[in-house]
Amino acid sequence: xxxxxxxxxxxxxxxxPRRSLRxxxxxxxxxxxxxxxxxPDDTMAADAAGQxxxxxxxERVWVRALALPDAPRILRAIHDQQRIGWGLVAAxxxxxxxxxxxxxxxxxxxxxxxxxxxxxxIVGLNLFSLLAWLLLQVWAxxxxxxxxxxxxxxxxxxxxxxxxxxxxxxxxxxxVLSTLLGGSAGRWLLSLAVHLAWLVFSLVALLxxxxxxxxxxxxxxxxxxxxxxxxxxxxxxxxSAGPELLGxxxxxxxxxxxxxxxxxxxxxLAAVVAYGxxxxxxxxxxxxxxxxxxLHRLGRDMGQPGFARLRHRLMPDRALIGVVDPELPLPPVxxxxxxxxxxxxxxxxxxxGLEYEPRGPWKPExxxxxxxxxxxxxxxxxxxxxxxxxxxxxxxILLRATATPDRGIERRIGQLSDAVQVTPVLLLGDDARLxxxxxxxxxxxxxxxxxxxxxxxAPSLRIWTHEPFGALKVLA
Amino acid sequence: MSTRETxxxxxxxxxxxxxxxxxxxxxxxxxxxxxxxxxxxxxRFGEVCDAPSTTRDVRGAVLLADGRPMVAxxxxxxxxxxxxxxxxxxxxxxxxxxxxxxxETFLGGDHDAGRYEQEAKVLRAALSSAAVLYVVDLxxxxxxxxxxxxxxxxACGRPLMPVMNFAHSNEARLQxxxxxxxxxxxxxxxxxxxxxxxAEAESQLMHKLGVLLEAARGAFxxxxxxxxxxxxxxxxxxxxxxxxxxxxxxxxxxSVADGGDLGAALALLQQRIREAERRCVHELLELYRFELGxxxxxxxxxxxRGQWTHDVxxxxxxxxxxxxxxxxxxxxxxxxxxxxxxxxxLSLGAAALVGAGLGALWGASGDLGPRMLARLRGYRxxxxxxxxxxxxxxxxxxxxxALLQRGHAAQAPLSPSSSxxxxxxxxxxxxxxxxxxxxxxxxxxxxxxxxxxxxVPQARVNALAQAISAQVVEQR
Numbered sequence: 001x002x003x004x005x006x007x008x009x010x011x012x013x014x015x016x017p018r019r020s021l022r023x024x025x026x027x028x029x030x031x032x033x034x035x036x037x038x039x040p041d042d043t044m045a046a047d048a049a050g051q052x053x054x055x056x057x058x059e060r061v062w063v064r065a066l067a068l069p070d071a072p073r074i075l076r077a078i079h080d081q082q083r084i085g086w087g088l089v090a091a092x093x094x095x096x097x098x099x100x101x102x103x104x105x106x107x108x109x110x111x112x113x114x115x116x117x118x119x120x121x122i123v124g125l126n127l128f129s130l131l132a133w134l135l136l137q138v139w140a141x142x143x144x145x146x147x148x149x150x151x152x153x154x155x156x157x158x159x160x161x162x163x164x165x166x167x168x169x170x171x172x173x174x175x176v177l178s179t180l181l182g183g184s185a186g187r188w189l190l191s192l193a194v195h196l197a198w199l200v201f202s203l204v205a206l207l208x209x210x211x212x213x214x215x216x217x218x219x220x221x222x223x224x225x226x227x228x229x230x231x232x233x234x235x236x237x238x239x240s241a242g243p244e245l246l247g248x249x250x251x252x253x254x255x256x257x258x259x260x261x262x263x264x265x266x267x268x269l270a271a272v273v274a275y276g277x278x279x280x281x282x283x284x285x286x287x288x289x290x291x292x293x294x295l296h297r298l299g300r301d302m303g304q305p306g307f308a309r310l311r312h313r314l315m316p317d318r319a320l321i322g323v324v325d326p327e328l329p330l331p332p333v334x335x336x337x338x339x340x341x342x343x344x345x346x347x348x349x350x351x352x353g354l355e356y357e358p359r360g361p362w363k364p365e366x367x368x369x370x371x372x373x374x375x376x377x378x379x380x381x382x383x384x385x386x387x388x389x390x391x392x393x394x395x396x397i398l399l400r401a402t403a404t405p406d407r408g409i410e411r412r413i414g415q416l417s418d419a420v421q422v423t424p425v426l427l428l429g430d431d432a433r434l435x436x437x438x439x440x441x442x443x444x445x446x447x448x449x450x451x452x453x454x455x456x457x458a459p460s461l462r463i464w465t466h467e468p469f470g471a472l473k474v475l476a
Numbered sequence: 477m478s479t480r481e482t483x484x485x486x487x488x489x490x491x492x493x494x495x496x497x498x499x500x501x502x503x504x505x506x507x508x509x510x511x512x513x514x515x516x517x518x519x520r521f522g523e524v525c526d527a528p529s530t531t532r533d534v535r536g537a538v539l540l541a542d543g544r545p546m547v548a549x550x551x552x553x554x555x556x557x558x559x560x561x562x563x564x565x566x567x568x569x570x571x572x573x574x575x576x577x578x579x580e581t582f583l584g585g586d587h588d589a590g591r592y593e594q595e596a597k598v599l600r601a602a603l604s605s606a607a608v609l610y611v612v613d614l615x616x617x618x619x620x621x622x623x624x625x626x627x628x629x630x631a632c633g634r635p636l637m638p639v640m641n642f643a644h645s646n647e648a649r650l651q652x653x654x655x656x657x658x659x660x661x662x663x664x665x666x667x668x669x670x671x672x673x674x675a676e677a678e679s680q681l682m683h684k685l686g687v688l689l690e691a692a693r694g695a696f697x698x699x700x701x702x703x704x705x706x707x708x709x710x711x712x713x714x715x716x717x718x719x720x721x722x723x724x725x726x727x728x729x730x731s732v733a734d735g736g737d738l739g740a741a742l743a744l745l746q747q748r749i750r751e752a753e754r755r756c757v758h759e760l761l762e763l764y765r766f767e768l769g770x771x772x773x774x775x776x777x778x779x780x781r782g783q784w785t786h787d788v789x790x791x792x793x794x795x796x797x798x799x800x801x802x803x804x805x806x807x808x809x810x811x812x813x814x815x816x817x818x819x820x821x822l823s824l825g826a827a828a829l830v831g832a833g834l835g836a837l838w839g840a841s842g843d844l845g846p847r848m849l850a851r852l853r854g855y856r857x858x859x860x861x862x863x864x865x866x867x868x869x870x871x872x873x874x875x876x877x878a879l880l881q882r883g884h885a886a887q888a889p890l891s892p893s894s895s896x897x898x899x900x901x902x903x904x905x906x907x908x909x910x911x912x913x914x915x916x917x918x919x920x921x922x923x924x925x926x927x928x929x930x931x932v933p934q935a936r937v938n939a940l941a942q943a944i945s946a947q948v949v950e951q952r
Contacts, residue, residue, distance in 0.1 A: 035720075036923060038755065039762070054543055182931040305720065308713030309763045311706065315543060318516040321536030324550065325597050355619050376620035377559050404505040407594075408557035408621055433647060 015071070018062045022078060024299030027065035029074050029172065029179045031299075031306035039309075042069055050314040057302050060314040070172075077172035081180060084158050088151060089193050096197040100204030108212050114223035116232070118268060119239070122205045123275040126198050130279055133191065147197070148190035152181055185298055188291035195284035202276030209272060213265045220264040242274030243267050349394040349475065350420070352383060354412055356400035356429055358467060365472050373398075380415060387419040395420050396475060401428040401445065401463070402437075405452040413456060425475060426453050428463045495538050495545035496692040498685075499601040499634075502611035503625060504554025507641040510670035511611055512537060512551045515678075517765055522551055532594065534601050541702040546695040550605060552598045558624035561595050564588050565628075575631030579603065599632060607635040607689045610662075614640050614648035618656045626660050635688045636662060639681065643667045664688050673881055675707065711880070712941070714763055715948070718872045719940035720923075721756040723932050725749050726865055726915035727922030730858040745858050746789055748924045753788055753868055757875060764879045784871060794867055794902065857919075865912050866902040869944070873904045876948050907943035915940075 016022040034040070043064070050064030065071060103125075107118035129147070159173050180186055212218075222232050240248075248270045302308060351364070353373035364370035369390075374383045387395075397413055417424045428449060435442050446463075453461040462474050500508045509522040516537045536550040565578055572578040579599055587596040602608045608629055616622070629636050638657050642648055650667070657665055666681045682700040686693035728748060732741035786793035903909035919925055921932035 038758070056542075178931070184931075184934075303709060303712045303716065305713045305717040305759060305763070308709055308716075309759060311709070312517075312765055317540050317702065317706065318518060319538045319540060319545070320518075320521075321538060321548060321550075323533045323535045325534035325600065327532035327553075355617075355621070376623075377563060402615065404503070404554075406504045406554065406556040408559060411557055411560055436647075 015066050016075070018059060018066060021295060021298070022075065023062045023066055025078055025176075025179060026071060026074050027062050027299040027307075029078070029176055030065045030068060030070075031304060032175055032179060035304075035306040045069075047310075047313045050310075051316065057307070057311055057315050058300055061302070061307055061310055062299065064310065064314055073166070073169040074172050074176065076166075076169050077176045078180075080162075080169075081155075081159060081173065081176050084155060084162065085180070088155055088158070089196075092151065092193060092197045093200050096200040097204045100201040101208050103201070104205050104208035104212065108209070108216075108218060111218060112223075113218045113220050115220055115264060115268065116223060116235075118220075119271065122202075122209070122272055126202060126276050126280065129198070130283065133194070133283075147194045148187075151190055151193060152186070155181070183294065183298075185291060185294035188287045188294055192284055192287040192291050195280050195287055199277065199280045199284055202272060202280060206269065206272045206277065209269055213269070218261065218265070220261050220268065239271060239275075240267070243270030246270045246274055348391055349396060349472065350387070350390060350392045351396035351398060351427070351471065352416070353398040353429075354409065354416070355403060356398055358398065358429060358464075358471075362469070365470075368472055374412075374416075380412060384415060384419040387416065390420070392420040392422050394475070395422040395424045396427050396471075397424045398427045398429055398464070399449075401431045401434040401449070405445075405448045410452055410456060413458075417456075417458075423458045424456075425460045425462060426458055427471070427474065428461065429467050431463050431465060431467070495548040496607075496689065496695055497536075497548045497550060497605040498607050498609055499550045499552055499598075499605040500609045500611060501552050501598050501602060501629060502554065503558075503613070503616075503622060504556050506554070506611045506613040506616075507670050508554070508611045509551055511609070511639060511641065511668065512549055514668075514670045514673065515539065515549060519766060534597055539699055541695075541698045544698075546699040547692075550601050552601045553594045555595055555598055555625045555628070557592070557595065557621075558628050559621050561592050562624050562628060564592065574633070576603075576633040579628075579631055595628075599628070602629060602632040602634055605634060606692065607637065607685070608632065610636055610638045612638050612640045612653055612657075614642045614650055614653055615645050617649065618652055623656070623660070626657075626662070630660070637684060637688050638662055638665045640665065640667045641670055643669045643677075644672045675704075678703070710763055711945070711948075714760055714876050714879075715941035715944045716937060717756055717759050717763070718869070718876065718944050719937045720932075721752055721872065722865060722869060722912050722940060723915050723918075723937060724752050724922045724924045725860050725868055726912055727919040728752075728860060728924040729919045729922070732856055732858060734856065741858055745860075749860060749864065749868075750788060752924055753784070753872075756872060757784070760872070760875055760879060764882075766879065766882070788864060788867060788871075793871075794863055859916065859919075862909075862913060862916075863902065865916075866909065869908050869912060870902055870904050873908075873944060873947055876944075880948065904947045905943060908940065908947065911936075911940040911943050 016026075046064045046067035046069070049067035050060040053060060053063055068074075100122075103121045107113065107121045133148075156177060159177055181190065222229075222236055224232050248267060302311075348369055349367060350369045350371060352371040355373070355375050357373040371383065371386065374380045395417060397416065399409070403409065413424060413426075426449065428446075434445055450461055464471060464474050466474075500511055502508050513519060513521045516539065518537070521537060522535065532553050534550055534552050536548050538545045539547045539549065565582055568578065568582065570581070572581065580603070582592075583596055583600055583603070587593050610626065610629060612622075626636075626638075638653075640648075640650065640653060643650065654665060657663075664684050664687055666677075666684045668677050668681050679700060682696045686696040689696075728745060730741045730745035730748075732738055784793070901909070903912075915921070915932075915936070918932070921936075
């Protein structure tokens, strides 16, 4: 808001240290913003800054927040709100002091002072509002006192009216304010301000009382029109409990009505301390501690979703090394084309399984020679020997559809068909199992087999759907 | 980490501060890259595809614990022709003192004129790593080529551990493989399914790696501790996300004048609720590092933009989770929304009792005062109906269950077991219902309403998040 000198926003203020309250406030504002609006795109540099430091996640989050492009604007907004807050507190204290003096002036207006009236004005209002605040704490939880909420309301109005000329900064004001005042920190801070105000009220009242009672002669009376004197005496006795704690002897019940002015003057001062200053000082102490605790926690709860999701950005649990041994073009698998041979369906159909045997009870149909299955190198060599001696017209290699059609299989097929000098027909068994893995996987795997078949010059790829029966039918 | 003494001269010396290198090897298409993706939690590592030789180069990733490098994993191309290579190695002239010397000589040569280039990459990676993970596809029968691969890798003189993938498949031949691996002297074996994530299996893997590579046990332990801690934080944040979304939707209000355009107001509120759910889904996916582009989930009716296929106000969506749509239909065009019957739906509570209610509430949220005034002037407030909240809670719990069980390599649908046990009336549980319905009387906590100043008390979010957590059981 003090931007009239036309200085650019960024750089007008040095960035606060990363662990400072302002940095944590900033991180908290950013969290709320990102929880509402999603992760912005322009945080790459800030994320990198958070990643670059070593330390726990919280520190990285604060560093990232400080490095965000919006950080200077948010910090200005925080600064502005803090100034409004301090101004409000100062005004409140001033008001409280004037009110304290006013209360005393009201009570000690005449030479004859009514003690009940003085008590109600100087202590009664204070005590009643303290009780109301206590009740609100117990029953309504998050709500602050009436004065506190009023303070918050005025703060909100002020920050709306007193918006910065820079619209991009003013846009942050509501979020900054709700971060400051919305949570438990705001609750205890406002309560603290109210307790301090009443403390100022009581202290000023005490001073004014002491001053006036010292320099002027008053007659202090327990005055009443409506109540009976006995009731008044009981009240006086009851209220003496507080001053008694401060070391003042309780006045004789007879004295209540008799009027010993010096005793009662001292009693009144003690009552202001006992009922006005001590409770508020205690409450302020408690609220101050709670506010300090809440401010300490601000921006540290990494369990908040808005912080938790930054973990893998700021504190990665892996780093890519990249390629260390790059791909080289693979030499094609050498395969000798045995040339076209017209298939004669009447001639010998020779079939063998490569790493696969037909499932279930299967007997080779007439016209089909089943040579068994091969797996390891020695069985392949033995099979090659056997194949060289056989008259083969059609050569069928039974394969497992779920196997991966890799170069190993390709080479084995090559070795086997070299021995017979016939282009093999590839027959895929175990198709049901491949289908069970899903239509996508099935289609892709069949494509791979087809590619392999094309590569080795054996375009006929068959699928044995009714395995283990009817192999010849599939091959026909 | 500090105790990295290696008495075996053949083990490469690992300089301190650098991670322990592990090579991930296996036959082509057994899920090496999938294992990498799951261990690095990186969906985009390499490219998973169910085809032979997807990976043709060696690339690596470092697993970090709090920013410190612990383990470097190297993804290698598949071994395709170990049988052929074994024959080639046997035919190499010269005498070798041990199998490692033979492999080293092979790597120093031209790899049979480039014929075994891919296999050479794998062996080179194995020789330069501290231990070797051999990925097994349990759906495959134990074939000669796998035995050949294992013999080759054993000859590299590195600790070798089989990692058995696809353990959840009904085709898995676990015992067959275990027996064979034991016969080859590999007794430290791990079962790890890259499609269905299990924290228990990952813990076992890390533990067994520590057994296999005694000197690196500290690194594996540290890494695992970090991962457990991060996963717990992730889960906590996820339940908080869902809880906050429910706080927002339960408190969302849209006011409409008595004679005003009810239809437009309904559409407006519906749009805001839809948007809240969409954002929640996106953030959950981001939290678990699933990218929308790569996210394929046929089991959960989410589309490619991460939106549920059934709109939250579609009666079909209600039926899906077992909510009778009757109550919504009876409301007559309200479709998932309701009219706030109370005075603005506010619980005045104790605040009203002490006479400070209006002031306190007025201050608690910037827009509540006008809201209550609006009600007095003849406005109505629209809010989400209980069945809408039930549906939102149910869907997001199911999504979280699915995310917890999904490995980062999963491409196929999830098993339908990932359902949330349905409690009363479509709600995931009675606790979630009670907690959520209580939130309906707190519009001041909803971020969907005009920015107020009140934060939802963390205790309320935690209570709901815990109720959600109790329903989202992680698979062991």
